[in-house]
Amino acid sequence: MNLGGAMEQRLSAQWARVRARMRSEFGETAFQSWLKPLTFKGFHNGVVHLLVPTRFMQNWIESQYGDRLLELWRSENPSVTAIDVVHSATSSASHSAGHSGGHSATHGASGFSAHGRDGAAAPSANTDALNSFDAGLCAPLDPRFRFDNFIVGKPNELAFAAARRVAEADNVPFNPLFLFGGVGLGKTHLMHAIAAQLRESAPEKRVLYLSAEKFMYQFIRALRYKDTMAFKEQFRSVDVLMIDDVQFIAGKDNTQEEFFHTFNALVDQNRQVVISADKSPAELEGIEDRMKSRLGWGLVAEIHSTTYELRLGILQSKAEQMSADIPPKVLEFLAHKITSNVRELEGALNRLVAYANLVGRSITLETAQEVLHDLLRANDRRVTIEEIQKRVAEHFNVKLSEMHSARRSRGIARPRQVAMYLSKQLTARSLPEIGRKFGGRDHTTVMHAVRKVDELKQSDSSFAEDVELLRRMLEG
Numbered sequence: 001m002n003l004g005g006a007m008e009q010r011l012s013a014q015w016a017r018v019r020a021r022m023r024s025e026f027g028e029t030a031f032q033s034w035l036k037p038l039t040f041k042g043f044h045n046g047v048v049h050l051l052v053p054t055r056f057m058q059n060w061i062e063s064q065y066g067d068r069l070l071e072l073w074r075s076e077n078p079s080v081t082a083i084d085v086v087h088s089a090t091s092s093a094s095h096s097a098g099h100s101g102g103h104s105a106t107h108g109a110s111g112f113s114a115h116g117r118d119g120a121a122a123p124s125a126n127t128d129a130l131n132s133f134d135a136g137l138c139a140p141l142d143p144r145f146r147f148d149n150f151i152v153g154k155p156n157e158l159a160f161a162a163a164r165r166v167a168e169a170d171n172v173p174f175n176p177l178f179l180f181g182g183v184g185l186g187k188t189h190l191m192h193a194i195a196a197q198l199r200e201s202a203p204e205k206r207v208l209y210l211s212a213e214k215f216m217y218q219f220i221r222a223l224r225y226k227d228t229m230a231f232k233e234q235f236r237s238v239d240v241l242m243i244d245d246v247q248f249i250a251g252k253d254n255t256q257e258e259f260f261h262t263f264n265a266l267v268d269q270n271r272q273v274v275i276s277a278d279k280s281p282a283e284l285e286g287i288e289d290r291m292k293s294r295l296g297w298g299l300v301a302e303i304h305s306t307t308y309e310l311r312l313g314i315l316q317s318k319a320e321q322m323s324a325d326i327p328p329k330v331l332e333f334l335a336h337k338i339t340s341n342v343r344e345l346e347g348a349l350n351r352l353v354a355y356a357n358l359v360g361r362s363i364t365l366e367t368a369q370e371v372l373h374d375l376l377r378a379n380d381r382r383v384t385i386e387e388i389q390k391r392v393a394e395h396f397n398v399k400l401s402e403m404h405s406a407r408r409s410r411g412i413a414r415p416r417q418v419a420m421y422l423s424k425q426l427t428a429r430s431l432p433e434i435g436r437k438f439g440g441r442d443h444t445t446v447m448h449a450v451r452k453v454d455e456l457k458q459s460d461s462s463f464a465e466d467v468e469l470l471r472r473m474l475e476g
């Protein structure tokens with residue numbers, strides 16, 4: 001592909017304009033994560049060739065931005081008929097770290113005229129070696145999930161330290177490493193970080209990362225094609241096997257059996273196994289007892305629900321990564337309010353930044369409340385009146401039953417009023433509903449309690465602090 005100097009210049013100016021438009025349309029975050037790493041490699045027979053570092057990014061860009069990229073190119077240059085995005089890593093780098101003994105043989109340094117999309121997996125000594133080990137087995141790794149951008153706090157410090165140890169160790173420190181925790185708390189992030197680091201620091205190791213679902217799918221396929229020997233060989237020849245969301249194979253007896261054998265074979269050969277699940281081995285339902293017991297043999301590390309401090313840390317770090325200028329008050333507000341999980345927290349931040357970019361307004365507490373209205377309400381509803389009553393009773397050292405009792409002595413009436421006040425603040429319940437939960441009281445009693453607590457907060461700062469403390473505890 002020999003572009004004349006003027007033509008080259010024209011194309012590069014067109015590419016600059018396409019990028020600028022993508023940036024303004026999709027916002028800074030998307031641009032930094034996905035679009036900035038794209039490089040223009042050439043233009044040939046109507047096809048614009050673009051290069052990205054990983055297969056994961058290639059897929060993502062094609063599915064999320066492909067159509068728009070083509071439209072924008074066309075508006076710049078009507079002779080463009082197609083966009084071809086290829087990734088620069090070989091299959092060995094973007095899938096199994098292993099067989100090739102090296103990675104990142106860059107394609108396309110001299111342009112893409114010789115091949116299309118398949119160019120990325122064009123046969124080479126490296127990829128030939130991979131053929132015996134189906135590179136397609138390994139799930140693509142999300143390049144955003146790394147150790148250095150995982151924020152560590154009390155709830156996840158053990159899981160983080162264990163994951164790091166597995167990724168750094170020459171030997172097998174504990175087998176298996178079993179990571180578990182609720183939805184969106186960082187299990188997959190840590191799994192990808194382990195795999196990515198091993199790929200980099202020990203490229204000779206065969207690291208296979210996949211979901212339990214995909215394991216099952218492969219197994220069923222092998223059964224169907226009467227190819228279980230090859231299946232067994234593939235799985236048993238890895239150095240590190242990582243299975244995400246193992247709860248998926250609960251109740252799937254044949255898959256579980258096969259997984260059990262694979263697991264045993266690997267552990268017996270001192271190969272590292274890393275598992276993630278939504279529950280601890282003992283709590284996994286629909287998994288055979290012998291399996292549960294073996295899963296718990298190594299190190300079991302829980303990722304607990306987030307604390308306020310961790311949520312704030314995550315928000316600060318993500319805002320910084322996005323170069324988003326968000327006042328500390330807004331981040332604190334989000335950390336208080338969005339308590340469900342990190343995924344929702346990230347989602348809230350992304351939405352806020354996207355909104356600010358689109359409408360060109362700076363982010364304030366009011367904008368946050370407005371834009372995240374639905375999310376905030378959904379999170380609010382997670383605190384129940386029962387929880388509030390329990391916490392408040394504990395805090396003031398009164399019996400829980402006093403929340404419903406008719407007694408009016410101040411030592412009891414005051415905590416009850418605080419609980420009513422917090423129920424109004426923290427849940428979406430109406431005054432009559434709250435009244436009913438407090439021993440069938442009238443809504444005017446609740447209204448009076450809310451007013452009274454407000455007044456006391458004004459006049460008594462230590463009382464105000466108490467109420468604030470309770471509110472924070474209840475919010476997560």
Ligand SMILES: Nc1ncnc2c1ncn2[C@@H]1O[C@H](COP(=O)(O)OP(=O)(O)OP(=O)(O)O)[C@@H](O)[C@H]1O
Pocket residue numbers: 145149150151152156181182183184185186187188189190278314342343346
């Ligand atoms: N401590 C953390 N620091 C930075 N980002 C985090 C942290 N914990 C979670 N995240 C982010 O939150 C999102 C959800 O995390 P992840 O997908 O790893 O959750 P999960 O536990 O695997 O959830 P699921 O059970 O739904 O699969 C990801 O974008 C991840 O990067």
